Amino acid sequence: MNFDSDQELEDFVSKFLINQGAVVEKNAQGFDLLLPEKTADLLSTPEYIRLKRESDQDREEDTYSFNYGSPLLDKMVDIACATVPVTACCLEFNYLKSQGFDKLITSLFSFSGSVGRVETHAETLTDYLAITCRYLAQSDEQKMGLLSLIFNLETGAYIPEMSELLVGADKRFTARRDNNSLTGKKVGTVIGWIERQARASLKEEIAPFIASMTRRFRRDAANLEEYYRNMQREMEQGLQRSNLSEQLRRDRQEKIALLPDELAGKKDDLYKKYSIKIKIEPAAAMMIRTPAVKLLYNASIGKKEKRLTFIYNPVTKSVDPLCCEGCGISTFQIAFCSSLHLLCPTCVKKCPVC
Numbered sequence: 001m002n003f004d005s006d007q008e009l010e011d012f013v014s015k016f017l018i019n020q021g022a023v024v025e026k027n028a029q030g031f032d033l034l035l036p037e038k039t040a041d042l043l044s045t046p047e048y049i050r051l052k053r054e055s056d057q058d059r060e061e062d063t064y065s066f067n068y069g070s071p072l073l074d075k076m077v078d079i080a081c082a083t084v085p086v087t088a089c090c091l092e093f094n095y096l097k098s099q100g101f102d103k104l105i106t107s108l109f110s111f112s113g114s115v116g117r118v119e120t121h122a123e124t125l126t127d128y129l130a131i132t133c134r135y136l137a138q139s140d141e142q143k144m145g146l147l148s149l150i151f152n153l154e155t156g157a158y159i160p161e162m163s164e165l166l167v168g169a170d171k172r173f174t175a176r177r178d179n180n181s182l183t184g185k186k187v188g189t190v191i192g193w194i195e196r197q198a199r200a201s202l203k204e205e206i207a208p209f210i211a212s213m214t215r216r217f218r219r220d221a222a223n224l225e226e227y228y229r230n231m232q233r234e235m236e237q238g239l240q241r242s243n244l245s246e247q248l249r250r251d252r253q254e255k256i257a258l259l260p261d262e263l264a265g266k267k268d269d270l271y272k273k274y275s276i277k278i279k280i281e282p283a284a285a286m287m288i289r290t291p292a293v294k295l296l297y298n299a300s301i302g303k304k305e306k307r308l309t310f311i312y313n314p315v316t317k318s319v320d321p322l323c324c325e326g327c328g329i330s331t332f333q334i335a336f337c338s339s340l341h342l343l344c345p346t347c348v349k350k351c352p353v354c
């Protein structure tokens with residue numbers, strides 16, 4: 001074991017414990033700890049313990065090893081991996097767009113059955129949430145990877161192009177442990193966004209994997225059918241031999257009659273073998289607070305009017321899409337039902353809200 005991995009191990013253990021709210025005192029062999037009750041429960045240890053590098057054999061009372069392979073380290077790693085770390089950053093812009101919003105909206109959005117204009121605009125702060133999810137697609141083979149999603153926390157709008165553009169933005173990282181905007185009910189809402197969007201984004205991401213499994217299913221199914229066709233032909237030819245007893249002939253005929261069911265069962269197994277199960281879980285998240293411009297827009301729909309709020313996003317230098325009130329997806333194609341629900345092209349056929 002080299003110095004670096006020793007140091008890394010100690011750093012991990014100490015950061016983990018401090019994050020848990022433990023009182024950590026370093027000494028020559030390891031750490032003296034006072035653990036919060038919850039952490040002690042999770043680790044199945046007393047609240048006051050001593051950690052040492054060497055193994056657990058001939059251990060003194062309340063002294064635990066945190067070396068590689070130790071049960072205590074395994075538990076810490078499990079706990080650390082079970083929580084989604086949230087970092088936070090603030091973006092800074094020297095210049096924010098202050099005019100030309102109508103033109104921008106007209107170039108980005110299509111409105112069906114309505115016209116409108118920006119009535120007023122105001123600089124504001126808004127929060128985006130960037131989430132990295134781990135995914136695992138399991139079939140006869142498996143594929144895993146990471147998926148990045150970014151949403152506006154206020155509106156739920158999905159802004160895929162923001163991930164790349166963020167790299168170049170002027171940002172300051174902050175340790176905001178009190179993520180007020182991501183608690184309680186909001187967490188459930190965000191999980192809904194992730195589930196909906198991850199499914200759609202993943203479809204593109206793993207399209208080659210799906211195609212490959214489909215191809216192999218078709219190939220194996222075709223081979224199977226051919227195998228059964230040949231077998232049936234041979235068995236039928238065998239029936240024509242004159243030296244068969246009546247009993248043997250009946251047995252063979254029964255077997256031939258069973259072949260289609262047998263084939264259907266085998267094809268069913270193949271289908272199960274190549275069907276794809278997908279698991280998605282959040283791995284890390286970053287809250288991004290940024291200056292932005294809120295645009296209050298008045299839409300005239302026939303004789304009625306509706307107020308809409310657009311957000312000018314200085315990272316993408318564009319206006320964020322709006323969210324369909326029917327299904328929640330982000331859209332640049334805006335339509336309304338007769339009760340003025342804002343709808344995407346799919347939902348406008350039959351308003352899910354009305």
Ligand SMILES: [Zn+2]
Pocket residue numbers: 324325326327328329343344345346347348
């Ligand atoms: Zn919709």
Ligand SMILES: [Zn+2]
Pocket residue numbers: 337338339340341351352353354
């Ligand atoms: Zn409606």
